[in-house]
Amino acid sequence: xxxxxxxxxxxxxxxxxxxxxxxxxxxxxxxxxxxxxxxxxxxxxxxxxxxxxxxxxxxxxxxxxxxxxxxxxxxxxxxxxxxxxxxxxxxxxxxxxxxxxxxxxxxxxxxxxxxxxxxxxxxxxxxxxxxxxxxxxxxxxxxxxxxxxxxxxxxxxxxxxxxxxxxxxxxxxxxxxxxxxxxxxxxxxxxxxxxxxxxxxxxxxxxxxxxxxxxxxxxxxxxxxxxxxxxxxxxxxxxxxxxxxxxxxxxxxxxxxxxxxxxxxxxxxxxxxxxxxxxxxxxxxxxxxxxxxxxxxxxxxxxxxxxxxxxxxxxxxxxxxxxxxxxxxxxxxxxxxxxxxxxxxxxxxxxxxxxxxxxxxxxxxxxxxxxxxxxxxxxxxxxxxxxxxxxx
Amino acid sequence: xxxxxxxxxxxxxxxxxxxxxxxxxxxxxxxxxxxxxxxxxxxxxxxxxxxxxxxxxxxxxxxxxxxxxxxxxxxxxxxxxxxxxxxxxxxxxxxxxxxxxxxxxxxxxxxxxxxxxxxxxxxxxxxxxxxxxxxxxxxxxxxxxxxxxxxxxxxxxxxxxxxxxxxxxxxxxxxxxxxxxxxxxxxxxxxxxxxxxxxxxxxxxxxxxxxxxxxxxxxxxxxxxxxxxxxxxxxxxxxxxxxxxxxxxxxxxxxxxxxxxxxxxxxxxxxxxxxxxxxxxxxxxxxxxxxxxxxxxxxxxxxxxxxxxxxxxxxxxxxxxxxxxxxxxxxxxxxxxxxxxxxxxxxxxxxxxxxxxxxxx
Numbered sequence: 001x002x003x004x005x006x007x008x009x010x011x012x013x014x015x016x017x018x019x020x021x022x023x024x025x026x027x028x029x030x031x032x033x034x035x036x037x038x039x040x041x042x043x044x045x046x047x048x049x050x051x052x053x054x055x056x057x058x059x060x061x062x063x064x065x066x067x068x069x070x071x072x073x074x075x076x077x078x079x080x081x082x083x084x085x086x087x088x089x090x091x092x093x094x095x096x097x098x099x100x101x102x103x104x105x106x107x108x109x110x111x112x113x114x115x116x117x118x119x120x121x122x123x124x125x126x127x128x129x130x131x132x133x134x135x136x137x138x139x140x141x142x143x144x145x146x147x148x149x150x151x152x153x154x155x156x157x158x159x160x161x162x163x164x165x166x167x168x169x170x171x172x173x174x175x176x177x178x179x180x181x182x183x184x185x186x187x188x189x190x191x192x193x194x195x196x197x198x199x200x201x202x203x204x205x206x207x208x209x210x211x212x213x214x215x216x217x218x219x220x221x222x223x224x225x226x227x228x229x230x231x232x233x234x235x236x237x238x239x240x241x242x243x244x245x246x247x248x249x250x251x252x253x254x255x256x257x258x259x260x261x262x263x264x265x266x267x268x269x270x271x272x273x274x275x276x277x278x279x280x281x282x283x284x285x286x287x288x289x290x291x292x293x294x295x296x297x298x299x300x301x302x303x304x305x306x307x308x309x310x311x312x313x314x315x316x317x318x319x320x321x322x323x324x325x326x327x328x329x330x331x332x333x334x335x336x337x338x339x340x341x342x343x344x345x346x347x348x349x350x351x352x353x354x355x356x357x358x359x360x361x362x363x364x365x366x367x368x369x370x371x372x373x374x375x376x377x378x379x380x381x382x383x384x385x386x387x388x389x390x391x392x
Numbered sequence: 393x394x395x396x397x398x399x400x401x402x403x404x405x406x407x408x409x410x411x412x413x414x415x416x417x418x419x420x421x422x423x424x425x426x427x428x429x430x431x432x433x434x435x436x437x438x439x440x441x442x443x444x445x446x447x448x449x450x451x452x453x454x455x456x457x458x459x460x461x462x463x464x465x466x467x468x469x470x471x472x473x474x475x476x477x478x479x480x481x482x483x484x485x486x487x488x489x490x491x492x493x494x495x496x497x498x499x500x501x502x503x504x505x506x507x508x509x510x511x512x513x514x515x516x517x518x519x520x521x522x523x524x525x526x527x528x529x530x531x532x533x534x535x536x537x538x539x540x541x542x543x544x545x546x547x548x549x550x551x552x553x554x555x556x557x558x559x560x561x562x563x564x565x566x567x568x569x570x571x572x573x574x575x576x577x578x579x580x581x582x583x584x585x586x587x588x589x590x591x592x593x594x595x596x597x598x599x600x601x602x603x604x605x606x607x608x609x610x611x612x613x614x615x616x617x618x619x620x621x622x623x624x625x626x627x628x629x630x631x632x633x634x635x636x637x638x639x640x641x642x643x644x645x646x647x648x649x650x651x652x653x654x655x656x657x658x659x660x661x662x663x664x665x666x667x668x669x670x671x672x673x674x675x676x677x678x679x680x681x682x683x684x685x686x687x688x689x690x691x692x693x694x695x696x697x698x699x700x701x702x703x704x705x706x707x708x709x710x711x712x713x714x715x716x717x718x719x720x721x722x723x724x725x726x727x728x729x730x731x732x733x734x735x736x737x738x739x740x741x742x743x744x745x746x747x748x749x750x751x752x753x
Contacts (some may be wrong), residue, residue, distance in 0.1 A: 087600035087601070087602065087603075088571070088600055194689040194690075195457075195689075196689055197689070224456040224457055224627065224690065225456065225627060225629075225668055225671045225672060226456060226667055226668065226671045226685055226686035226690075226705075227456075227685070227689060228671065228685075229670070229671035229672070229673075229683035229684065229685030229686075230685040230687075232673070232683055232685075233682055233683055233685060236682070251600065251601070253601065253675060254672070254673040254674060254675045255673055257673060257675060257679060258673035258679060258680075258683065277679070278679075281675065291602060292601060292602060293675065294605075295601040295602045295604065295605035296601055296630065296675050297604070297605075297608070297628065297630030297631050297633065297634045298630055298633065298634070298674075298675065298676045299629040299630045299632075299633045299657065299669070299672060299674060299676075300633055300657055300676055301633045301634075301653040301654055301657050301658075302654070302657075302658070303676065304633065304634060309605070311605060311606065311609065312602045312605075312606075314556075315570045315572055315573065315603070316570075316600075
């Protein structure tokens, strides 16, 4: 089974990485193989949504719906890290759980390796779970306190009926070593470990079957700063070594910047901006992204007071009854009438940079979405002309 | 140099020995020790902490979980059960000593002279009573006023912390408030008696960044209005950099470094502070390829390492010729207003900071 899968992937990898990178044994080679990110999408999410019904009365009739996720589309390429950021309640975790099929989507489509898994039965999903794994936020509640580390990390082998070459114990010990734990920890229980070590156990379990895609839901937010950095570095090393693809869900913008190649910003169940890391953090287009970035406290007292701040008023509206059209218009300082009437679509305003706003910032494109759509091509041409003007 | 430091050391201890009596600072904590006897051994949560704080200024206490930050703040408020916590040392608040004071004396001060904002407003407010009722209760304990006056005051406070339609929201229950609003209500409650000392224990950790920014602004504004002294306890160095005047870095129940906010971020002199700064991904810098974590994990407070508590995790502990593993470093004033507890020579530390740490941040 696994040999078939790798065989299917090899042509793609070799085509893009050259013949040298085909042997995944040497870590240095694996590092050079990073450009594989431009490769084919491993995961595609199309107009995905989840509405949780709110029922009332004797007959439990549905009276409303919490629109936790309301139509998000993105794709994750092989070998890259996509960060999903947003405030609590924006639907980032729900999205992650739907990708894992831990929640059934209300609508939309999830494609993993070219296969539609949206409606796949649990029975048919099971073999796929080898390739699709999750890291949970809380290292205290995600490990069974009655099981030893060996049993926890070995569980995937048992559940998938996989015979490891030198026995499951040996395989588990190798994984423990890979994530920086001592193989002798095999017979210990989770309570004997610190938070950071527990998160490593969780990561070891995730890695047990060498998955292709890992959805990490707030992987470091429960950890102390110094330990957080260890786990972030570990995730990056593992990606280089094992050619993993991550979807990292987090609320900490600086962690997301550090770890992601591309970042999607969510607000009230929608993606409002999706761009390359550098692009998003240096030239945010959506006002919400701007506000989020300016709200992050900067650990440098000399910049106190110098920074231009955008202070959002109030709280995120309820997803039970989200504002019409642009969902951010109730808190947006740039909002005009059109924002209350027409929903801005998520469009590509510069190469690889999508934003859903009628009045995006940091771009030559502006005004309504029709103009924006039409202007994508001219804008690219117009920018150099502007630059050359001062020279002349 | 060595002799000068020796002199300072004598001066330091001499002062604490001779300086019994009311201090001049608004809040002064002297050699505070809070130990918890447990079946596994004595947990030394706070083990000899001293600091001063004036009105109108803010002290940021940073450290990882289990470093004793919250235990310190609960100790100042006298919230430890004296049956299972051994508290020693002195806490002077505006001329009153609190460690030796009776429960009743402390209770009179708590809420009025000093109050606290807790981390999790959902679990620190009573779910059964309305927000207004809880603020009214806190106010009436210390002020002999009628319910109507107290209610008016509660509405006034809720409005002051930025809750819309306070006259209606005052009758809401905590669960009807969002996280940010609950924290505002908590702040309103803490400020209802115009406390002179406000302790904020991770006031924004449970909140989203945009709400965190609002709350930090609010705390800053209220401080200017009331001229309170604030102790800001957090693990987020960004929050500390925004709000504090001085920073106290705690490690394993002791002060590792004490400095002005400028010095702490631009000229830190303790390897643990370097480690904290290196562990954080920062938005205001070029993205570094790798973070520089501190190896290992925070120590157990039952078995604090011999010598310098940080030595098993310190990258520079070999440079002290074994001193770090045998002898506990004293907290010495290395520059005016800048104290650090480290065996490395000051020159060496400056050199390491300039050549190895700062360029990588």
